[in-house]
Amino acid sequence: MIGYALCGSYCTHKASLIQMEALVNQGYDILPIMSENVYSTDTRFGKAEDLCRRVKDICGREIVHTIVGAEPLGPKIALDAMIICPCTGNTLAKLASGITDTSVSMAAKAHLRGNRPLVIALASNDALSANLKNIATMLSRKFVYFVPLSQDDPEQKPHSLIADFSLLIPTLERALEGKQYQRIFK
16 A cells, blocks of 8 residues: 655645556555645635545545544554655655654654655755755655656746656656665756
8 A cells, every 4th residue: 555645735736636546547555645734725726625525536545634643654554655745845844854743744754664665746945945955854864765856947936846746656666666766856
């Protein structure tokens, strides 16, 4: 079973769900995880209720969306791998600092205790500024793999990086072999 977590970066959810559905179509059993904000916040990109319904339909199971619900992932519910797609700069900073105050950060912490792959598909407007040190911290950790990233708009958003979500599945497959997929920065 693969844990698949969604964080803020609401503008990338549509692209993330395409990858979630592709994983299911390839036969992966997906356990959906959402940050509390994603689970309950309506935005200009859509209503939380609609997003939750779509994720449940894709995965065929309930969404883990609380710290209490996420804590068993690792010690009691062993995932083969966990994906965070999208992973916001805020969540990346929490992971790098060992902060577990959301369902996603708790799920990742609990999962990593089992020495199994964590795949991060970053989408952050401050990745090349305040969050650059957090990328470096996570790159130095065992069992952490990044979906290749690039600047999405170097002129208007010079500090922003976004993962190429279309490379999520090959990144996961390599991570399951204990290897990073190609270059991290495109």
